Amino acid sequence: MPATDKPMTLRRMDVGQVATITGITADGEMGRRIRDMGLIPGIKVQCVGRAPLEDPVALRLMGFTLTLRNREADFVKVMA
Numbered sequence: 902m903p904a905t906d907k908p909m910t911l912r913r914m915d916v917g918q919v920a921t922i923t924g925i926t927a928d929g930e931m932g933r934r935i936r937d938m939g940l941i942p943g944i945k946v947q948c949v950g951r952a953p954l955e956d957p958v959a960l961r962l963m964g965f966t967l968t969l970r971n972r973e974a975d976f977v978k979v980m981a
Contacts, residue, residue, distance in 0.1 A: 909981065911940075911958060911974035914948040920979035921945050927976035939963055940977050 914920060922944045925932055939962060940946070949966065950959040957968040969977075 908978055911977040912971045916948050916950055919947045920981040923980050924978040
């Protein structure tokens with residue numbers, strides 16, 4: 902699990918990889934909902950697993966585990 906220093910989305914993270922959220926690209930209700938779940942810039946997040954068909958993705962942040970659909974994870978930009 903090498904650090905890449907490349908921007909990517911939560912969907913593209915490998916299991917076990919840790920990254921920092923750099924931005925949310927969703928607007929309106931979707932953007933608010935994502936932020937309400939604690940996904941805000943500056944937060945460190947770890948990909949802890951995926952469902953058998955790769956959707957959803959399980960994330961660990963701020964002491965809790967969150968599952969996120971891939972279509973939502975695509976709005977969250979991270980830097981590994």
